[in-house]
Amino acid sequence: MLKIIDKYILKRYLATFSVMLLMFIPIGIVIDVSEKVNKMIEKKVPLSDIMVYYIDFTIYFANLLFPIFLFLSVIWFTSKLANNTEIIAILSSGVSFQRFLKPYFIGAAIVSIFALLMGFYLVPSASKGFNDFRYTNLKGNSQTRETTDIFRQINANEVIYVSNFNPVSKTGFNFVQETFKDNILKERVTASRIKYNEETKDYTLYNYKKRSIGAKNDELEAEDKKNNKYNFEPDDLTPVIYVAETMTIGELRSFIAKEEKKGNANVNTYLVVLYKKFSLPVSAFILTIIAVAVSSMKRRGGMGVNLAIGIVIAFTFIFFDKVFGTMAEKSSISPIFAVWFPNIVFGILAFYLLRNAKR
Known part of the structure; x- marks a missing residue:
């Protein structure tokens, strides 16, 4: 008492x-x-x-x-x-x-x-x-600067980059995806803008360009707009602290376990x-x-x-x-x-x- x-x-x-x-x-x-x-x-x-x-x-x-x-x-x-x-x-x-x-x-x-x-x-x-x-x-406010220059390694052979990303609209700008084999660049995809589609679970790339690097000649592909499926989630493009702070304790533990398996550097x-x-x-x-x-x-x-x-x-x-x-x-x-x-x-x-x- x-x-x-x-x-x-x-x-x-x-x-x-x-x-x-x-x-x-x-x-x-x-x-x-x-x-x-x-x-x-x-x-x-x-x-x-x-x-x-x-x-x-x-x-x-x-x-x-x-x-x-x-x-x-x-x-x-x-x-x-x-x-x-x-x-x-x-x-x-x-x-x-x-x-x-x-x-x-x-x-x-x-x-x-x-x-x-x-x-x-x-x-x-x-x-x-x-x-x-x-x-x-x-x-455009100084508070949003953490969205700029986002690099992610999504698996052992692929890295992605966006100059900035809006987690609300799920839109990134100046997208680059590079695929390596034995530390040699094999494929490079670029787009001026990339947007995640919730319904179809894929991405729309605008001003899409793809370069496949060969032993002697490269193959080039270009389209104004192209839909692609990728093995990364919008969270992979979201500022790392922001995405972690928005999860409950159970969600955060599961998310960390998933990222550890992927070898995420963050x-x-x-x-x-x-x-x-x-x-x-x-x-x-x-x-x-x-x-x-x-x-x-x-x-x-x-x-x-x-x-x-x-x-x-x-x-x-x-x-x-x-x-x-x-x-x-x-x-x-x-x-x-x-x-x-x-x-x-x-x-x-x-x-x-x-x-x-x-x-």
Whole structure:
């Protein structure tokens, strides 16, 4: 059974976190609107689509930034408890520091479970709506640059390329397919545009050209428009993070297994997205411990000092998370190690700070 003090701290924990989200999400929306309003007006985007987009925007970024919001909110209300000497009163009554942490762990567990379920099922749908809106209505905006220069090796002998791809209309531009045998180019297909047909499960190529390379002479074929079946899916042309972010946990696992069999060079990027679904909620516990350890001591300078320390730690955590995530995607470093390394480092820091806080 929770005691009165547990309920008091837990209520402050959840309430401050909720208020922090409600304060910062509208700020994010205002900034996003200011950046995109001209493009929305130019494209004459319906108000209903804009409203749905910002619902997806809220879910997407709340999930992405919730550990930092949680961290700062814990520092905020724990510093207030310390400045009001409430923590001293609690510990002086015979409550151990470990026992004092109980409501914090309960709060972190509630937030983490909610974030885990959101990451598995709700966030993928929000991510799809968020990205679809950008690709449909904001084309030409800097946010769409990740669609350019997409290379994929679809099997041991074939590679494909598009200069850019729209996942919503399933249309790519400046398509190239090259077929090799014993590392020698045997066939090259080009098209100014390629579009996937949902009903027939094939592709329409515009300004189609095919060169079959022979020992002495090449064979050339050209048509204004040609339908072909290929052994790759539109997802193979979709930006790698975008397609992974839009899948539920079951879909993502199946997708990764399929791509591993095909030898897709981007598997590490998909694995980073998968592992982050599990590591992000764990970081809530680690950052909660650090926040309590940093802010439970009454300091000269008050809450401002604790918040300054907290912001430095928060940005350091983000730096580690981004750097090692990128390293896993672009190098041979293990994705699971890269994703969990920030939690390991900050877990050690949490243990050290907690031990000193007890003293």
